[in-house]
Amino acid sequence: MDAVKCQAFLKAAEQGSFTAAADSLSYSQSGITRMISSLEEELGFPLFIRQKKGVTLTEDGRLMLPLLRELVQAHQHAEELGAAIRGLVRGSLTLGCYFSVSSMWMPEILQQFAQDFPQVKVTMLEGGNKEIAKWLTEKSVDLCFCAKPGRGVDCDWIELYQDPLVAWLPSQHPKAAAASFAIKDLERESFIHTLPGQDTDQDRLIEQEGLKLQTRFSTKDGFTTYNMVEAGLGVSFNQRMIARKWSGRVAQVPLAPQRFVSLGLALPRSADPSPAAKRFIACVEEMVEELAGGTAL
Structure with a gap:
């Protein structure tokens, strides 16, 4: 055929x-x-x-x-x-990428990879946990740089980094300067929910902790949520990494007890990575410690 x-x-x-x-x-x-x-x-x-x-x-x-x-x-x-x-080393690479990873890490990684392997064409698909699970199941991607897929997603997993979850509080919030913010205290606040119902890291923590939140607003992306928190419209939480380059008046306070998002590379189960995919994995593993500020696994 x-x-x-x-x-x-x-x-x-x-x-x-x-x-x-x-x-x-x-x-x-x-x-x-x-x-x-x-x-x-x-x-x-x-x-x-x-x-x-x-x-x-x-x-x-x-x-x-x-x-x-x-x-x-x-x-x-x-x-x-x-x-x-x-x-x-030539060919093509279809890469699924988690939203926060694509904005924070992928530009530097792709720049280095393109410099080392100019004859490999990379197609990048951005998505959340649900889209990434679908791509892995369909085997429509070579690999995904993402949060660890949930149970039921059949894939091989290479963990690279543990990103802490932090509360996002307006700068004038009474606990903006606190050392930590209790997860259960989220129930007492007006909450801004990013992409509800999409198996996001927010959705997963809310389900795990059984939180009963007073959701005032919902948004389609983290940056909108961040700006709404800055405006004093409520509180939220997210990965620390996602707002690393944002400079609004938002306090990022570690959750208590601490919770983390596992970031890494997911490959369709039993798929033999292509030579291009193997080179990309090696490139990521080499660069991730520097990109994560020396805290990679």
Whole structure:
């Protein structure tokens, strides 16, 4: 089965359009259409429902999706391994990345990786815990730089750093200068919740501690929450790292008892990392201590 045809299928499934898939892969639309039609003829059943506004997978197409994805990945890994044997590192790397990691660490890591391995193309997907769990389960990424996936996510885990959770308090809050902030005291405050219901680190701690919060506002990102805390609209909590470069009038007070977010690299279970993925893992492990301020594991 031709890996190029399978790649065209995957891109069309991802984009929901033959035209968009053609643009992404630098083919003509007619070329993509011919490849997918040929693949359907080879398999003996249709993979897509064609509509005026795009395409959607048939039930058979959905069943074939993970298998054809594995075929394309195996083809790419074979090419990359051949290049590595010849003394080159080339290919592509699809990286899932946790929001806070992508903003704080990834620019420096990608800069170094691109300098060391300029022939590796990196595609980065940003998301929260739910999206990352989905990507790992589907094996649509080579690896994820993220918080430790929850139970039920089948993956291999390399822990790199323990990031403490801290309360975010307005600078005028009575406990802004305190050495710690009791987790249970969050129940007495007007709370600002970031991305509720998305299996965030906030969601996980709230569930673990059985907190009954007085949620006044909810937001879609940490920076908005941070600015709302600064304005005195309530309190919140998050990883210490996420606000390291922000300079608002917000006190970051360690929670008591201490709680941490485990950050590291997650790989789809039983997936043999490609040469490019192995080089990226080594690059991260080498740089993470410096990026974390000397507190990496």
